[in-house]
Amino acid sequence: MLIKNIKSLLQTSSPTKALRGKSMSEMKSIENAWLLIENDIIKNFGSMDTCPDFNGETIDAIGKIVLPTWCDSHTHLVFSTSREEEFEMRLKGKSYQEIAQAGGGILNSAKKLQNTSEDDLFKSAFQRLHEVMKLGTGAIEIKSGYGLSVEGELKMLRVIKRLKEKSPIPIKANFLGAHSYPAEYKDDHQGYINLIVNEMLPQIAKEGLADYIDAFCEKVAFSVSDTEQIIKAGAKYGLKAKIHTNQFNCMGGIELCVENNALSVDHLEVVNDAEIECLKNSETIATLLPSAPFFLSDPYQPGRKLVDEGVAVALASDYNPGSSPSGNMNLVVSLACVKLKMTPEEAINAATINGAFAMELNEEYGSISKGKKANFILTKKIPSVAYIPYAFGSNLIDQVIINGKSI
Ligand code: NIG
Ligand code: FE
Numbered sequence: 001m002l003i004k005n006i007k008s009l010l011q012t013s014s015p016t017k018a019l020r021g022k023s024m025s026e027m028k029s030i031e032n033a034w035l036l037i038e039n040d041i042i043k044n045f046g047s048m049d050t051c052p053d054f055n056g057e058t059i060d061a062i063g064k065i066v067l068p069t070w071c072d073s074h075t076h077l078v079f080s081t082s083r084e085e086e087f088e089m090r091l092k093g094k095s096y097q098e099i100a101q102a103g104g105g106i107l108n109s110a111k112k113l114q115n116t117s118e119d120d121l122f123k124s125a126f127q128r129l130h131e132v133m134k135l136g137t138g139a140i141e142i143k144s145g146y147g148l149s150v151e152g153e154l155k156m157l158r159v160i161k162r163l164k165e166k167s168p169i170p171i172k173a174n175f176l177g178a179h180s181y182p183a184e185y186k187d188d189h190q191g192y193i194n195l196i197v198n199e200m201l202p203q204i205a206k207e208g209l210a211d212y213i214d215a216f217c218e219k220v221a222f223s224v225s226d227t228e229q230i231i232k233a234g235a236k237y238g239l240k241a242k243i244h245t246n247q248f249n250c251m252g253g254i255e256l257c258v259e260n261n262a263l264s265v266d267h268l269e270v271v272n273d274a275e276i277e278c279l280k281n282s283e284t285i286a287t288l289l290p291s292a293p294f295f296l297s298d299p300y301q302p303g304r305k306l307v308d309e310g311v312a313v314a315l316a317s318d319y320n321p322g323s324s325p326s327g328n329m330n331l332v333v334s335l336a337c338v339k340l341k342m343t344p345e346e347a348i349n350a351a352t353i354n355g356a357f358a359m360e361l362n363e364e365y366g367s368i369s370k371g372k373k374a375n376f377i378l379t380k381k382i383p384s385v386a387y388i389p390y391a392f393g394s395n396l397i398d399q400v401i402i403n404g405k406s407i
Pocket of ligand 1: 105106109216244247292318320321322323324
């Protein structure tokens with residue numbers, strides 16, 4: 001397939017490390033371009049004065065922009081049912097943390113998941129996966145964490161495994177047994193950690209069900225030393241850490257993650273100068289999830305400052321029923337510009353190539369490069385790159401191409 005007369009072909013570099021600092025605002029692109037796809041792979045591209053003769057399927061993209069599909073490196077896409085009852089409680093004044101402490105929140109989702117079959121979980125998650133693909137997502141990470149028991153966590157991870165087998169886009173599985181303490185372990189935190197370490201992890205490793213390990217490091221959830229036990233136990237099975245931290249409190253989670261070479265630290269609504277210093281001297285990626293503070297009316301992540309200080313920043317949706325019931329990466333990119341004060345180029349880089357690095361998928365995804373998978377978004381006719389985050393809420397996508405095929 002040949003796409004010709006592309007107004008602008010975005011992000012044509014293939015960096016070997018996650019972008020940071022000034023490089024986040026650089027977006028190599030070609031104006032008035034062509035792009036040639038062979039099967040599911042990007043074969044070649046260039047400017048129209050070098051366009052090859054081609055007899056196969058040809059798309060005329062006059063006035064349209066082509067960019068890599070979104071790489072959404074943090075989601076909780078597998079869950080039982082929505083939680084709009086808690087949304088309404090929050091509208092009447094209860095906070096997310098109060099609802100969690102009263103047994104709602106994550107525990108509410110865990111209760112619902114217990115009574116949902118593996119088949120039903122698969123069906124609803126598969127539907128959500130297609131929903132986000134149509135919104136331009138071309139690679140995704142999915143967490144467990146609503147099981148909170150040996151059977152529950154294995155059930156979720158087996159659903160993710162089935163999704164991987166059926167999905168046209170790559171999926172990374174992240175084991176989040178340490179999402180919340182189940183009620184029966186309310187006064188025996190070590191007992192639950194032991195269950196994760198001694199029973200869940202060995203079985204998960206045996207079945208090859210996880211690529212990464214996660215924990216919710218927060219006052220309402222796992223302490224820094226609890227999180228340390230989880231990270232170290234995961235490392236024994238070769239699982240790198242991608243950790244929820246600094247959503248509500250600075251507790252030392254970032255330092256712990258950096259010391260343990262975590263692939264990413266995710267959320268970061270609150271982050272202090274010492275933590276920024278620690279992050280910028282590390283390879284750990286800061287994955288910002290602006291739709292969570294949007295939905296919870298919390299303070300936004302200091303995106304501008306993190307970029308200026310030289311931290312590698314990625315953007316993800318956090319798609320989940322409690323804090324971000326949307327997997328729309330177009331909205332995430334708009335929020336990153338409007339609320340986190342990132343530029344359109346920085347936000348698009350953070351949501352594509354840096355997201356790919358945060359899932360270790362950068363060799364095949366995240367940019368328009370020869371030999372990479374042909375996963376890209378073809379926009380409608382739009383005036384400029386900045387129009388993408390500017391026209392928030394409008395659907396600017398004409399076609400999403402996955403593995404060389406329009407979906
Ligand atoms: O990333 N904060 C922890 N976990 C999820 C929310 C989970 C939920 O509320 O169901 C998050 O925001
Ligand atoms: Fe999350």
